[in-house]
Amino acid sequence: MTSSSAPSRKALSKIACNRLQKELVEWQVNPPAGFKHKVTDNLQRWVIEVNGASGTLYANETYQLQVDFPEHYPMEAPQVIFIPPAPQHPHIYSNGHICLDILYDSWSPAMTVSSICISILSMLSSSTAKQRPADNDRYVKNCRNGRSPKETRWWFHDDKV
Amino acid sequence: MASGFDESTSSSSSMGNGGNEAGNFECNICFDLPQDPIVTLCGHLYCWPCLYKWLHIHSHSQECPVCKALVQEEKLVPIYGRGKTPTDPRSKSVPGIHIPNRPAGQRPETAPPPNINNFSPHGFGLMGGFAPMATARFGSFTLSAAFGGLFSSLFNLQVHGFPNATLYGATPGFPYGFPNAFHGGHTPFFPQQPANQEQQADNYLKLLLLVIGVLVILALISS
Numbered sequence: 001m002t003s004s005s006a007p008s009r010k011a012l013s014k015i016a017c018n019r020l021q022k023e024l025v026e027w028q029v030n031p032p033a034g035f036k037h038k039v040t041d042n043l044q045r046w047v048i049e050v051n052g053a054s055g056t057l058y059a060n061e062t063y064q065l066q067v068d069f070p071e072h073y074p075m076e077a078p079q080v081i082f083i084p085p086a087p088q089h090p091h092i093y094s095n096g097h098i099c100l101d102i103l104y105d106s107w108s109p110a111m112t113v114s115s116i117c118i119s120i121l122s123m124l125s126s127s128t129a130k131q132r133p134a135d136n137d138r139y140v141k142n143c144r145n146g147r148s149p150k151e152t153r154w155w156f157h158d159d160k161v
Numbered sequence: 162m163a164s165g166f167d168e169s170t171s172s173s174s175s176m177g178n179g180g181n182e183a184g185n186f187e188c189n190i191c192f193d194l195p196q197d198p199i200v201t202l203c204g205h206l207y208c209w210p211c212l213y214k215w216l217h218i219h220s221h222s223q224e225c226p227v228c229k230a231l232v233q234e235e236k237l238v239p240i241y242g243r244g245k246t247p248t249d250p251r252s253k254s255v256p257g258i259h260i261p262n263r264p265a266g267q268r269p270e271t272a273p274p275p276n277i278n279n280f281s282p283h284g285f286g287l288m289g290g291f292a293p294m295a296t297a298r299f300g301s302f303t304l305s306a307a308f309g310g311l312f313s314s315l316f317n318l319q320v321h322g323f324p325n326a327t328l329y330g331a332t333p334g335f336p337y338g339f340p341n342a343f344h345g346g347h348t349p350f351f352p353q354q355p356a357n358q359e360q361q362a363d364n365y366l367k368l369l370l371l372v373i374g375v376l377v378i379l380a381l382i383s384s
Contacts, residue, residue, distance in 0.1 A: 019193075075219040110189045110227045
């Protein structure tokens with residue numbers, strides 16, 4: 001499955017390490033509501049449990065996010081995907097890739113894992129229909145060689161969901 | 162919540178307790194205390210190396226990472242604290258990337274010393290306010306006023322003109338060639354005095370204007 005495709009596994013830089021440790025401490029003190037960090041000894045890959053917000057289509061459902069950090073985080077965005085099975089959502093492909101601008105073109109080094117999580121939960125919560133993107137099959141087929149979503153040229157067209 | 166944390170985050174636990182207050186002074190990119198601190202016009206604090214690397218190497222825009230406001234390098238403001246840089250300035254360097262020096266502060270001129278002339282009847286500082294008024298007014302009436310109406314217009318001039326005299330700036334040249342000593346001698350009576358002296362000052366000014374008027378006439382005749 002595609003989720004196992006690691007991004008180019010270069011060790012974290014010193015700056016990245018430092019910052020991730022700070023983020024982790026902050027997460028422990030003040031975790032975003034609805035998320036749970038699953039402990040590993042790997043600072044470079046976080047696995048985070050997402051609980052669908054109550055009153056939304058995804059209430060009482062639990063999904064897993066996998067966050068992989070590049071060597072030069074936070075100058076470069078982390079790779080964020082759902083570990084399949086991914087939630088049914090018009091912007092989430094069945095291989096777990098997420099079409100969300102802040103993960104790609106609109107990334108800013110002032111963002112954090114926590115702020116990404118909140119954006120993803122907000123994206124889930126505003127969904128009005130549990131369905132896959134129209135081009136899901138084509139896209140997933142294209143990614144079969146284990147391509148990272150960061151190599152996709154995304155087209156962000158929908159600002160409602 | 163974070164039940165499973167047994168992790169070796171001890172290196173960062175030193176900032177754990179006071180982290181939130183110190184957060185006001187952390188770089189928005191590396192979350193450390195800034196090295197070569199610099200602040201954008203939109204008020205967001207960064208290390209200069211962090212911001213430089215983001216704007217020039219990783220980003221394709223000139224946006225503030227926090228608020229997306231336009232960032233112009235010549236408008237960045239460095240923050241000069243008291244201490245010396247505690248870290249090695251090379252600690253954030255990346256091989257193959259040359260980070261230029263942090264932009265310098267834009268220092269306005271040194272503030273002028275408090276102007277004691279404002280409270281003293283002596284000194285040439287007052288003349289600066291007086292003289293331009295005279296020349297400005299003369300410019301208009303020499304064009305329009307007939308010689309017969311000259312004196313009355315002089316008096317009007319004095320009444321309206323002087324209260325605003327200090328609004329005029331530095332002394333320009335005297336277009337009619339009056340000797341400077343003439344003005345210098347009368348400036349002690351310029352009406353920035355307390356109110357009880359103002360009447361007296363007005364009288365002197367009236368006299369002064371009459372003399373000036375006569376000189377103007379002479380100047381016009383001789384030219």
